[in-house]
Structure formats: C-alpha cells, structure tokens
Amino acid sequence: MTRKRARAPSTRAATSEATAAEDNSSTVAKHSLVIAGHSTSVSLERIFWEALKAASEEEGCSLAGLVARIDAGRGRANLSSALRVYAMERALGRKSG
Template sequence: MSLPDGGLLKRSLVIAGHRTSVSLEAAFWEALRQLASARGLSVQALVGRIDAERGGQNLSSAIRVFVLRAVWPGEGADGSAGA
C-alpha cells in the first residue's frame, strides 16, 4: 500500500446526533475506511463507536490509537494483546 500525503484532512461527521469535524492525516482516513469496511460499518458508525469508548481523550487521538492498535502486530483493535 502506498502512503497518501501526510497533510491533515478535515471531515465533518455526525456523532451521537452532533455534527463534529475531525482532522486526520490521509493515511489514517484510508486505514479507518478499510477497518470500517472490514467490519461492515460506515466510517461514521465506526467513529461513533470509538467516540463512545474514548473517555476524555481527544477524538482525533482516539481514532489514531484505534487504527494503530488494529494494524499493529500483536494488538487488537480493543487494545488487548493478540494471541
């Protein structure tokens, strides 16, 4: 997979009934799209799940951590170590 440009892309999403803007690098948007598709979800629905579980963490940061945990060897998307 070739990496897209590293600049931030801002997208508007409706999360829990509220419109919000999220800024992520293109590579994170693409990985998030692929992860959502693999789960049979829209990006908006997956971000909604991430939002519901993020606690006080910044949403963009929570998304980046979710993506890294999902693709990092030995980590699950929920942060649990893989077997």
C-alpha cells in the same frame, strides 16, 4: 561593494511542492461526521482516514458508525487521538474489530 540579494524560490517551484504535499499520506484532511446526533469535524492525516475507512469496510459499518463507536469508548482522550490510536492498534494487530 554591492551585495547580491538572495532570490526567493519561484512560485512555480513552490506550487509543485505544495501539490506534491497534498498527495502525501501525512497531509491533514478534515471530515465532517454526525456522531450521536451531533455534527462534528475531525482532522487527521490521510493515512489514518484510509486505515479507518478500511476498518469500517472490514467490519461492515459506515465510517461514521466506526467513529461513533470509538468516540463512545474513548474516555478523556480527544477524538482525533482516539482515532489515531485505534488505527495504530489495529495495524499492529492489537484490535480485531
């Protein structure tokens, strides 16, 4: 008895799924910033970058300036976590700038 082999997904389908995922707000994006004179890269989901950019515009500062301020007050938390928490607290109305 001959068994049929399972077919792998087509390349075209996989490519369009990847393209759709790139537009998703949960896709991780890396930004390079200078904080306190040091270059660093931070990876966050796009939705958090959007929230941080909106916050920086509302506060009249650059994105790098906002990130530097959050960095200065983050304590032992890693920077990515501190940025996510800041964005969520702001979205929930717990931070006003």
